[in-house]
Amino acid sequence: MSASPASRPHAARNTLLRMIAGRIGAAFLTLILVSLVVFTISDLLPGDAAQEALGQSATPAQVAALRHEMGLDRPAYVRFGSWITGLAGGDAGQSLVANMPVGEIIRERLPNSLLLAALTTLVAVPLALTIGISSAMNRGGRLDRALNVATLSMVALPEFLVATIAVLIFSVKLRWLPSISMLPEQATWGQFFETFAMPVFSLCVVVIAQMARMTRAAVIDQLDRPYVEMALLKGLSPARVVIRHVLPNAVGPIVNAMALSLSYLLGGAIIVETIFNYPGLASLMVNAVTSRDMPLLQACAMIFCAVYLLLMLLADVTAIVANPRLRSA
């Protein structure tokens, strides 16, 4: 980078910006398509919000009245049109079940989900990198094999099992940690740790293994390259070779794998949210499906999709910034 003429970084920045702009445009298109698909599919589900709200004890007249009140008696394309124009104006609509603006409900839940995801990321990413790199550097060694067995068994363990066993041991038997994660309003650091210890642990088990294995594979792929041999022959220490030379080249696939794993933390946290009774976005979306609350369901789907696209974009940008050769592509 430092050796390039003055005009080169400028041009490179332009290509990068153009690429980001293009990707954002494509992301919006994707979002619209996804919302259309979600809307169509959820419309095919048996029953609607009016029937679900009134439940078993609904008379046809009551259902018809409520349906009219909710605007569900309008044709599907009209409902979709009014929803998407509202969204374009920044209004995600009114929840059919809670009688609250969707935006308000999301505003309460989204920070919870983001906090859980962020904490998990903070713990999982450094751990995964350490595991992946040290196992790649000891390829075939005892440490590598031990870490391999560990990560593979983590991949094989479903999170509901991990979470349930953790609850049985730490809450029910030892009584060290609370079995449900409800943070008091003025929480101390101790309470904060206690509340999040088990949910974060359960989610880490799921994501660390994937990320560590991808890191290991990417680093090993680079370690076989001639330039690594050259660097070693030059007399550089293995650690320095990995950090200065291998990692910038391996960062592309690593970041991609991480983005994939982390995008799981929002929507995929449903099992952990259920077991620990954590008020996050994933359980909100499941509620929205069962109560056929379309505006809320659509909003959740949009958020998950947008986060996924954003993470992918971030991964690609990071890969490009870290590896100049990708910029011209």
Place this chain on the structure above:
Amino acid sequence: MIGDGSSPFSRRDLLGAALGAGMVATAGGILVPAASLAAARPQPRQGGRIKAATMSLSTADTLDPAKGSLSSDYVRHFMLYNCLTELDRTLRARAGLAVRMESSDQRVWHVRLRSGVTFHDGRSLTSADVVYSLLRHKEPATASKLAAIAEQFRTVRADGPLDLTIELGGANADLPVILAQSHFAIIPAGEKAFRTGNGTGPYRLAAFTPGVRTLGRRNADYWKPGKPYLDEIELIGIPDEVSRVNALLSGDIHMALAVNPRSTRRVNASPRHLVRETPSALYTNLIMRQDQLPTSSGHFVAGMKYLMDRPLIKRALFRNYATIANDHPIPPFHPYYRAGLPQTALDLDKARWHFRKAGIGTTRLPLYASTAAEGSVDMASILQEYGARAGLNLSVSRVPADGYWSTHWMKHPLGFGNTNPRPTADLIYSLFYKSDAPWNESGWQNPRFDRLLVEARGEPDDARRKQLYGEMQGLVRDRCGVGIPVFISLLDGYDRRLKGWHPVPLGGFMGYAFAEHLWWED
């Protein structure tokens, strides 16, 4: 403290009083407040903070009693508000905010309110509050869950600061029981915002976040002397049953609503916890549509009733936390239960004979079941197994719980329903068994039944009423296309240190009204 036998607020006494005209004030009119009976019992102590968890967690959580639709709503409303009457363990009405409630024709009711009762904001309770609280159920804008029941209030008018008259469209001897439902809780006149939970109830609202938690602090000015006992109650929802039980066992919560029979052993194995059983009128029933073939055949219906192995269902599906039923909706503990009615039992020979008479042969009959109707999937398998032995070819169609009530319930010749306890025999019959009832599940038509129903509703004499309801039980058992194998008990998990519990068959957590009854003892 309730059900000691002294001075129940039952219709029987009131009616007795009303019949012996002129004696109203002495027999039915003077009521000992339920709270004063508490003195005779083991000494409750004051203090303690508990957390209670129901199974519902919804952004639709509300402070408006009329809109209550989930267990957490009922508990919250009984914490904050009072009704005119309260239910005891035999589902009879006792004095609540009303000290007296009487009628000579079961149609025009005179109500006398308790004096000196104040709302949480310090205002005194008057008849205007009651008029407002009851009449708002008739307005569509209120979206009351009991709008259909409230339709019978023709007028509600104040006769004085503490007196009012409720005039019904038709005679209904059950009015005191109906008014004990949390939906009919009394709120201050003009209340529309429902932000502060301002009621006359045992707890003041300290914090409320829909879908997350409700925090109630002891109302020191509560009108029942000495009550309530607990300083603070935090109400949360944990929808997942395993998580709820784990939270109870780990000490994070002290009460868990709706424990699965499968979890009872785990809870009872803990030295600190126990499961408390409330026998209830909750049932999952087989529906045989009377307007579709071949289930409309009387022989088919009779055959299916003989096919039910009730003891097996009770033991295997509900770990004995159930009561054997006799194909009608009135449970044995109910005051109007007809004891002499012969019990239908498993009899494959009789079933085979009936099926042959019905002429079904070996046609495959789909039987729709779903986890939405508790236990129905296993019941269907048991029926299929015994059906095969009696020459009936049933095939179980298991359908998803999601959307079951709107897409499958009452739509197939052979399926399952699930009915929650209702406070009176009249309500359950009117909602589910009357010929033109919206949820006449089997679609049976029985003019005699319909006549008896109307007669019983206005019948002042309790013995005669019991006889009428008894005949109706026989009609449903013999003619109706509904098979009820067992009544399912309600199971709640408790920390042993919570004392003062007694069952109220209408729902778990003492009919959702535990807040003012329980106390904490280390």
